[in-house]
Amino acid sequence: MGVLDHIGITVSDLDRAIAFYEAAFAPLGVSEQMRVPGELTGYGDVVGYGAAGKPEIWLSGGAPTEPHVHIALVAASRAAVDAFYAAAMAAGGTDNGGPGIRPHYHANYYGAFVLDPDGHNIEAVCHRPE
Template sequence: MLDHIGIGVTDYERSKSFYTRALAPLGAGLVMEVSAEETGNQAHAGFGHEGKPSFWISGADAGVGRAHCAFVAPDRAAVDAFYAAALAAGGRDNGPPGIRAHYHPNYYGAFVTDPDGHNIEAVCHMPA
């Protein structure tokens, strides 16, 4: 059901260092970092196992106290359907369905903001 989660942090570099050290005994580490230039907002650091980031931190402008949760979608049509259903249910657009190549070439996701301001996503990692 869950693909990954993320949190906003007040000091990106300090938190990146903290999680790098704290997660090491669990066999997890920094597996991906996305720059502010690539996202058009803040830098993001993804921690996980075997190259798959499952826990992300984002700089302060991404919203400290605001959570990010991404749900697994079986295909791209399900991502599209999630987006339409979430908007119809009162969510706000936070990024329409589409490829996010800065993560990987088949990353197809859609983002909405829920009624409490959390960034909710559906993502499919499969090719079209």
């Protein structure tokens, strides 16, 4: 059993964030799983991303979360980490550490870090040797 069920991130421009996360998450097999309209939340639309029908990362509009958050997503392969990084950068992300081994974590830690349009640190990581 995991520790987290889901996490929420507040972004300054929900439409811009949706475009960024759709592109960045696609290589990892993560996509929109649910959208709850503002009429139900009372403060605006929220969009849940995950896989297999389970939203785990929720985006909502408003003032961006301060301090910024760091989220690391599991990648099935190093190639998926590379694809995440390329897609996130093409979608308007800012480099925060390109794909590569991070031996200070462990010998097989292969990750890439991108800041989303609001400055949140989004990472894809593969722990498998390849």
